[in-house]
Amino acid sequence: MQTELLQEARRQAEICNACRYCEGYCSVFPALHSARAFSDGDLTQLANLCHNCRGCYYACQFTAPHEFDLNLPKVLAEIRRDSWESFAWPQPLARRFHTHGGMIALALVVGLALIFWAIRALGSAGGDGFYAVLSHNAMVAIFLPAFLLPLLSIGIGLRRYWRTVGGTRIRIRHVKAALSKAARMTDLAAGHGEGCNFEDEDRFTHARRHMHQAIMYGFLLCFAATSAGTILHYVFDIPAPYPLWSLPKLFGVSGGVLLTLGCGGMVMMKRRSDQGLGDVSAWSGEIAFILLLGFVGLSGLVLYALGATGLMPVLLALHLGAVLTFFLLTPFTKMAHGFYRLAALIRDAQRD
Amino acid sequence: MTQYDIAVIGGGNAALCAAMTAAEAGARVLILETAPKPYRGGNSRHTRNFRCMHTGPLGPLVDAYSEEEYLADLLKVTDGKTDQHLARLAISRSEECLPWMQERGVRFQPSLSGTLSLSRTNAFFMGGGKALVNAYYRRAAALGIDVLYEAHVTHLELSGTRIERVEYNHAGVTHRITPKAVIVASGGFQADIDWLTRAWGPPAQNFLIRGTPYNRGVVLADLLEQGVDSVGDPTQCHAVAIDGRAPKFDGGIVTRLDCVPFSIVVNKDGERFYDEGEDVWPKRYAIWGRLIAAQPDQVGYVIIDAKSIELFMPSVFPPLKADTLKGLAEQMGLPAEQLCATVDRFNAACGDTSSFHPTELDGVATEGLTPPKTNWARPITEPPFYGYSLRTGVTFTYLGLKVDEHAQCSTSAGKIANLWAAGETMAGSILGQGYLAGFGMTIGTVFGRIAGQEAAAYAN
Numbered sequence: 001m002q003t004e005l006l007q008e009a010r011r012q013a014e015i016c017n018a019c020r021y022c023e024g025y026c027s028v029f030p031a032l033h034s035a036r037a038f039s040d041g042d043l044t045q046l047a048n049l050c051h052n053c054r055g056c057y058y059a060c061q062f063t064a065p066h067e068f069d070l071n072l073p074k075v076l077a078e079i080r081r082d083s084w085e086s087f088a089w090p091q092p093l094a095r096r097f098h099t100h101g102g103m104i105a106l107a108l109v110v111g112l113a114l115i116f117w118a119i120r121a122l123g124s125a126g127g128d129g130f131y132a133v134l135s136h137n138a139m140v141a142i143f144l145p146a147f148l149l150p151l152l153s154i155g156i157g158l159r160r161y162w163r164t165v166g167g168t169r170i171r172i173r174h175v176k177a178a179l180s181k182a183a184r185m186t187d188l189a190a191g192h193g194e195g196c197n198f199e200d201e202d203r204f205t206h207a208r209r210h211m212h213q214a215i216m217y218g219f220l221l222c223f224a225a226t227s228a229g230t231i232l233h234y235v236f237d238i239p240a241p242y243p244l245w246s247l248p249k250l251f252g253v254s255g256g257v258l259l260t261l262g263c264g265g266m267v268m269m270k271r272r273s274d275q276g277l278g279d280v281s282a283w284s285g286e287i288a289f290i291l292l293l294g295f296v297g298l299s300g301l302v303l304y305a306l307g308a309t310g311l312m313p314v315l316l317a318l319h320l321g322a323v324l325t326f327f328l329l330t331p332f333t334k335m336a337h338g339f340y341r342l343a344a345l346i347r348d349a350q351r352d
Numbered sequence: 353m354t355q356y357d358i359a360v361i362g363g364g365n366a367a368l369c370a371a372m373t374a375a376e377a378g379a380r381v382l383i384l385e386t387a388p389k390p391y392r393g394g395n396s397r398h399t400r401n402f403r404c405m406h407t408g409p410l411g412p413l414v415d416a417y418s419e420e421e422y423l424a425d426l427l428k429v430t431d432g433k434t435d436q437h438l439a440r441l442a443i444s445r446s447e448e449c450l451p452w453m454q455e456r457g458v459r460f461q462p463s464l465s466g467t468l469s470l471s472r473t474n475a476f477f478m479g480g481g482k483a484l485v486n487a488y489y490r491r492a493a494a495l496g497i498d499v500l501y502e503a504h505v506t507h508l509e510l511s512g513t514r515i516e517r518v519e520y521n522h523a524g525v526t527h528r529i530t531p532k533a534v535i536v537a538s539g540g541f542q543a544d545i546d547w548l549t550r551a552w553g554p555p556a557q558n559f560l561i562r563g564t565p566y567n568r569g570v571v572l573a574d575l576l577e578q579g580v581d582s583v584g585d586p587t588q589c590h591a592v593a594i595d596g597r598a599p600k601f602d603g604g605i606v607t608r609l610d611c612v613p614f615s616i617v618v619n620k621d622g623e624r625f626y627d628e629g630e631d632v633w634p635k636r637y638a639i640w641g642r643l644i645a646a647q648p649d650q651v652g653y654v655i656i657d658a659k660s661i662e663l664f665m666p667s668v669f670p671p672l673k674a675d676t677l678k679g680l681a682e683q684m685g686l687p688a689e690q691l692c693a694t695v696d697r698f699n700a701a702c703g704d705t706s707s708f709h710p711t712e713l714d715g716v717a718t719e720g721l722t723p724p725k726t727n728w729a730r731p732i733t734e735p736p737f738y739g740y741s742l743r744t745g746v747t748f749t750y751l752g753l754k755v756d757e758h759a760q761c762s763t764s765a766g767k768i769a770n771l772w773a774a775g776e777t778m779a780g781s782i783l784g785q786g787y788l789a790g791f792g793m794t795i796g797t798v799f800g801r802i803a804g805q806e807a808a809a810y811a812n
Contacts, residue, residue: 021483064390
């Protein structure tokens with residue numbers, strides 16, 4: 001990891017530790033105040049606990065033009081991204097996407113091309129619905145590795161993270177505590193429960209927390225839809241297409257709507273926020289990732305709406321191409337943050 | 353141009369409380385804040401809590417804190433130099449202030465780690481004083497209060513028993529306005545080093561100012577020159593011992609150093625000069641400001657060893673560190689031989705340390721040493737050795753405007769019909785010396801509200 005970034009974070013953390021005024025805002029400060037000196041691992045852990053709510057920045061009497069020049073949300077955002085890049089596997093892909101939105105767009109083009117090629121080359125052996133375009137077996141052959149390989153990669157990254165931050169044996173209560181915080185995103189609500197500072201300087205609102213929850217729950221619902229479909233297919237031998245009043249469709253449609261709206265709203269909010277309080281160099285990568293994720297949701301919804309028309313094969317290819325790209329890039333884009341955050345919250349629960 | 357009913361001079365807690373109260377009563381209010389927006393809020397930016405009387409659990413406060421107990425605490429730190437009538441007023445009104453603050457956006461948090469002793473008496477602002485100031489500015493905007501930053505008030509024209517006119521500079525242009533009433537809430541004069549030097553003497557040149565660089569006392573001086581009644585000893589300021597590496601201005605809370613009781617403190621000649629273990633640090637940090645001010649070059653040096661490094665709140669900058677005392681002396685620019693001799697003498701005077709207790713007066717004292725160390729006296733022997741420099745840090749000055757229970761100012765000819773004062777600029781009316789944590793915000797809030805109410809009633 002970058003030593004000058006860590007050194008800057010250490011300088012700032014030491015000032016914060018002598019002040020402590022922000023203790024009630026989020027998980028970062030109680031963890032910070034429990035230490036006296038900050039190892040690289042401590043700073044990496046603090047960085048991954050930080051949700052960039054910016055409450056501490058606007059409350060800070062030592063921000064620029066003060067000579068202490070504190071900007072904890074920014075330096076922690078930079079360390080956070082640097083940590084994901086440092087832990088990512090395989091390394092040659094680690095630093096290609098977080099700071100390069102254009103590369104994410106290019107990857108989407110490649111993903112789409114792959115699916116179009118697959119449709120032409122592999123085609124269908126006469127299935128129904130979507131399977132008339134691309135056979136179930138071909139889909140499995142493409143998406144099973146595209147799902148498992150990134151998972152493996154994330155797993156390797158998390159192991160490296162766990163070692164760096166000095167994590168110990170994980171117990172159920174650690175996971176429960178972490179999931180409870182993640183489910184409510186309490187670290188985006190501040191200690192007083194009134195939200196974070198993002199789109200309008202020091203005004204507290206729940207806008208960002210709600211957008212983020214829409215994205216998270218939207219994504220989880222979409223994932224649940226796919227899982228439900230897989231179970232129906234293999235366990236109950238009920239292949240797609242499914243009617244509206246079925247689990248895959250109920251999850252998928254509601255998830256797709258949440259995902260699309262959440263991503264759209266998040267991009268608009270980010271545009272209104274002060275970029276200087278985040279990881280400026282990852283701006284394009286973050287926006288491109290959110291747009292990709294939103295496009296996954298939107299293309300799924302459109303595919304559902306127009307699935308009975310002649311546009312279906314093209315729409316299917318667009319949706320599958322976006323999903324494929326999203327999956328494959330998971331360890332190397334902002335998507336990784338969900339895994340690291342959860343790990344950080346679990347680690348934080350081990351402090352008690 | 354808008355005709356304002358009330359001009360509020362200053363932009364910290366007292367000014368905002370006054371402005372909000374007046375605007376809520378229907379007055380048209382202008383805030384003239386001398387600082388630019390990032391530094392708005394005066395010394396309130398650096399505060400962290402509000403000392404509050406309460407008859408039962410209230411907000412973040414546990415148990416009860418009675419008026420009598422609060423007053424007794426105050427009299428203890430001021431050595432009786434307190435206007436009891438005004439002090440009781442501030443204390444008894446503080447209880448209703450807490451919900452009032454919450455209604456205007458202030459949020460509280462549990463007592464900070466390392467400050468548990470205050471959880472009954474002091475309500476901590478979530479995020480500290482700047483968060484409070486931010487919330488009040490948002491509320492002020494919603495109330496239609498106009499705020500002008502970098503507006504330097506130069507003169508209030510006193511004519512008979514009325515302020516006729518307010519003059520201020522903004523963006524290089526002098527403006528003259530004629531509000532019906534004026535509230536002064538622009539703090540003390542401690543950031544005017546020349547004034548401080550005139551009052552205190554040449555050592556003041558070496559003092560550090562812990563708070564805002566914008567409290568230069570311009571309006572205070574202007575009013576005193578025109579014969580407005582003053583209160584407080586001009587030579588008095590609240591001065592504490594802080595990290596010698598702190599910035600000249602605005603270092604705030606983080607520059608405090610809590611390690612003196614576990615140390616020996618020497619001057620630049622390597623000599624001890626006072627009992628470091630006289631009492632627990634919260635009761636002694638204020639006298640150390642004066643002790644350091646009396647040493648050559650107004651500087652002191654704290655020396656501790658490895659045994660004590662974790663016994664106090666972390667410092668803003670890491671301590672200097674060396675494996676030998678000689679090495680530490682070199683790093684600190686101290687005469688090594690003298691320092692080693694002083695430490696040797698101190699170590700030889702230390703006795704049984706088995707009853708050492710870092711948070712209580714443990715009676716672990718030196719024998720036959722001058723000056724003695726009467727508690728926590730453990731030999732400085734275990735490397736690495738750590739050192740900090742100490743300087744005098746000024747928090748606030750006591751000289752201010754004399755007000756009555758209506759926060760109204762006066763001259764020898766009687767009340768000034770349309771001039772009120774609140775906050776640090778009139779705190780000398782209550783506090784003659786000493787300080788009680790969180791009481792400044794109590795004075796600012798209570799008297800800010802009174803001033804706002806009175807000025808609005810007059811203007812309407």
